[in-house]
Amino acid sequence: MIVATNVLLLVSVAICMVNNPWIILPGRFLYGMCAGTFTVMCPKFISEVAPTEYKGPFGAMSQFMCVFGILAVTLMGLPIPNYITEK
Numbered sequence: 776m777i778v779a780t781n782v783l784l785l786v787s788v789a790i791c792m793v794n795n796p797w798i799i800l801p802g803r804f805l806y807g808m809c810a811g812t813f814t815v816m817c818p819k820f821i822s823e824v825a826p827t828e829y830k831g832p833f834g835a836m837s838q839f840m841c842v843f844g845i846l847a848v849t850l851m852g853l854p855i856p857n858y859i860t861e862k
Contacts, residue, residue, distance in 0.1 A: 777816055784809040814841050 787809060790802030818837050825833045 777813075777820065780809050780812050780816070 783805060787802045787805035791799050791806065793799065793802075818834050821833045821837055822830050
């Protein structure tokens with residue numbers, strides 16, 4: 776499933792490279808679905824592969840990195856002006 780999701784992710788990235796907002800929207804939707812799928816599958820994969828004594832720290836690190844990635848992207852978007860509320 777991880778490999779199949781990787782293929783779907785590559786397709787969504789290719790769709791997002793088209794310079795048309797109406798075509799980018801389905802690509803972004805697929806990209807979001809892949810990101811959500813990875814946040815579910817990766818901890819499950821880690822719990823199946825990791826030795827028993829490391830399952831807790833590895834699972835916690837996976838969750839921390841998901842939260843850190845969301846925080847990093849949010850912080851990168853802060854300088855972008857919001858024209859909707861400024862009118």
